[in-house]
Amino acid sequence: MTNLLAACYHCGLEVPPQSNYSVCIDDKPQPMCCPGCAAVAQAIVDNQLTDYYRYRSAPAITARELVPAELQQLTIFDNPKLQQQFVTTTAQDDIKEASLILEGIVCAACVWLNERHVGSLPGVVEFRVNYTTHRATVKWNETRIKLSDILQAITAIGYQAHPVDAQRQELVHQRERYRALRRLAVAGLGAMQVMMLSVALYAGTYYGIDATLAQFFRWVSLLVATPVVLYAALPFYRSAWRDLRLRRLGMDVPVALSIIAAFAASAYATVLQQSDVYFDSITMFIFFLLSGRYLEMQARHRAGETAEALVKLIPAMATRLAPTGLEQIIPVSELVPGDVVRVKPGETIPADGKVRAGTSSVDESLLTGESLPVRKLHEQLVIGGSVNIESPLEILIDKVGADTVLAAIQRLLDRAQTEKPDIARLADKVASYFVAALFIVALGVGALWWSSGPLQAFWIVIAVLVVTCPCALSLATPVALIAATGRLMQAGVLTTRGHALETLARVTHVVFDKTGTLTYARLRVDAVEICSNLAREQIIQIAAALERSSEHPLAQAIVQFAPHASVHATDCLATPGAGMEGTIDTVRYRIGRPDFAVPAGKQVSLDTTRQQTAIVLADTATVHAVFYLQDELRPDAVQTVRTLQTMGVQVVLLSGDRHAVVAQVAQQLGIHDWRGAVLPQEKLRQVQQLQATGAVVAMLGDGVNDAPVLAAAQVSIAMGSGTQLAQASSDMVLLSERLLPVVFALRMARLTQRIIRQNLAWAILYNLLALPLAAMGWIAPWMAGIGMSASSLLVVLNALRLRRPNEEITLA
Amino acid sequence: MNILYLLIPLGLVLLGIALWAFMWAVRSGQFEDMEGPAHRMLMDDDDPRVPRRQKSAEKPLPDENK
DSSP states (O other): OTTTTOBOTTTOOBOOTTOOEEEEETTEEEEESSHHHHHHHHHHHHTTOTHHHHHOSSOOOOOOOOOHHHHHHGGGGGOHHHHTTTEEEOSSTTEEEEEEEEEOOOSHHHHHHHHHHHHTSTTEEEEEEETTTTEEEEEEETTTOOHHHHHHHHHHTTOEEEEEOOSSHHHHHHHHHHHHHHHHHHHHHHHHHHHHHHHHHHHHHHHOOOHHHHHHHHHHHHHHHHHIIIIITHHHHHHHHHHHHTTOOOTHHHHHHHHHHHHHHHHHHHHTTOSOOOHHHHHHHHHHHHHHHHHHHHHHHHHHHHHHHHHTTSOOEEEEEOTTSOEEEEEGGGOOTTOEEEEOTTOBOOSEEEEEEOOEEEEOHHHHOOOSOEEEOTTOEEOTTOEEOSSOEEEEEEEOGGGSHHHHHHHHHHHHHHTSOOHHHHHHHHHHHHHHHHHHHHHHHHHHHGGGOHHHHHHHHHHHHHHTOTHHHHHHHHHHHHHHHHHHHHTTEEEOSTTHHHHHTTOOEEEEOIIIIIEEEEEEEEEEEEOSSSOHHHHHHHHHHHHTTOOOHHHHHHHHHSSSOOOOOEEEEEETTTEEEEEETTEEEEEESHHHHSOTTOOOOOOTTTOSEEEEEEESSOEEEEEEEEEEEOTTHHHHHHHHHHTTOEEEEEOSSOHHHHHHHHHHHTOOEEEOSOOHHHHHHHHHHHHHTTOOEEEEEOSGGGHHHHHHSSEEEEETTSOHHHHHHOSEEEOSSOSTHHHHHHHHHHHHHHHHHHHHHHHHHHHHHHHHHHHTTOSOHHHHHHHHHHHHHHHHHHHHGGGSOOGGGSOO | OTTHHHHHHHHHHHHHHHHHHHHHHHHTTTTSOSSHHHHHTTSOSOOTTSOOOHHHHHSOOOOOOO
């Protein structure tokens, strides 16, 4: 209670008032917000890695407490058949190599912590983390350590590692990046050389220059400019050619045309020993454009990679039971209807089917939004993608692949995605009109000047094309978006679609999902009602002691509620779906559902206004207490909702969970517009209804059931800890467990919008000023080149202001 | 000014070398991680409390300060 406003030393979140976790770091006890963070911090201290806390520049991601079953699941990656997909054997025997995606990297100290911790494991030969891509390469000695041990070691210090198949997409991207870098180098170095010679030529026109020397300079310029024009500028020709074949006019058409025409004319002038050469303008022009494209590509790759790799992680292997009872581990893709699979607790059910043996509860929250696990008995249907929680199940598979519920949701998502308004297409259309107008103007100007000689007319037309080149116009938006995207990435928001920021700035409604978004999808004891004369402390201890041997989320919540273990229960017995019983100090206690725990002939009055899950603790004669449990709200949910409301955004809550539960959460957060018990289709309809009234909707969600709604909303934001599918289809991903970055993203989006407007205004103003001047013949092509470059540079510098830490838009 | 006829071709040769060096750097992955190394050099690796990498970590650590 003393640390009411203390922040968790590990992740920076507020420490909840009733908890008192702490870890001794550098001989000083530091507060921790949850057992997850405490465990991670303890692991860091135990491994003598406390320097991490000195070096880091951002708080760590809130650690999640892992159920032993989840750690157990990592051993699946030791399976040689599965390893074939992502492990390469090096020249040395026993040394294997794999590429991993690391989740949770927020600053350079994270890289240090991981390299140090994993690198010191016996048997690990090499462990390198790439800070830019959040990828790690690990080499290990198969005879000394297993891959799952390495993955577990990473989990212990609060990060999540997934093996990835680095072969395909990654290599394509790498090749594309290398090619772009080579083009950039050729253009950059070429432009510098040509510029040096051009300065001499320009100076020569004023102060006089030896004619042979000037001609020599022109020949050398031609020599250096040729590879720049023929090799470095190739992407522009390709893209212009593609546009022309599709009978469109893109930005690249005048770019390619100007380059080719100006180069041809300059080369012609060089051969004929005339003075009008503009190799400097051409090469600078190419270099500037290539730089912009390179940055754009870099951002696009990085955004795509994380999402793509996560999709690949959806279940890999299943345990099939042969008719003889033998267990076989096979890839999920090889399952056929009629197969029987065994699913252990903590594992994901690989396909749709019926329970053949065993009873358990299953977590379907990803598919239905239901926050509590659902009981599955004999012959009941289970859905592929849900997670088995309590005890092993044998499942008779009846639908696989495209026939499953998960696949159906995915199809719904596809349809919603194609219905998405494509702002990018609109921008292209506007640009193509602009370019068409530009050509007409240029031709008109050329016709007017024809009378004063074709050569002069030609150079004036080139000047018009270059000076009005829409590159400032075309750079205005992407550069600002890239700068903002980079800044957001640092703040823990990953932007995966280009239009996301543009649209986010116009958002009028923010729709939240409840389970997993506003809440952790994790149960917590909300209140304890004491019904006997035992002390509150004692009751909590007894309850925790009984529940300690159960893996059920309800039980885990009660165990976590007790600060420490001082009481132990013997003869514990679990009744699946009902509760636990056990003996403490010769008294037999029961804890669980009211109908299970309440002794025969006794009554317990449950507080029905609470509408929460009630757990009763009783002995054979008396009821001792009722525990009310609820899904834990994210600590910054209230602040996020309130800040959004003060920013003039309507906040809406749509949830698949029970009505009463949603009502309570809405009331806690001060959300007036809410609906509970809505199915995925209904959510989609609600959002579309909002959109029909002219609202611009941003949807925050998590879970497969949200995927169609996420796709239908103008901007979709997924929680990074949520389902892979939701991430893959969303426009933005929150990489931390915090909600406040949404507010930051919104402010950033509005600022970006302002910068883009300034940039566009400048680009248009510049074109309006320069066009008449060029048309009058007052601007020589070299001036046009400088004007174009300066105007582009101004736009870029203006956009880079977004990268600066800005007080105006800091978090809340 | 005749020296320019020698110096400028020489400049072009240097240009060629610079270009080759850059291509080599790209090929050998120097541009893979642009942020990490800048931070990495600031992290102390020689703190005696930090467990040693690989070879020394496999042997028991000599008791250095406690």
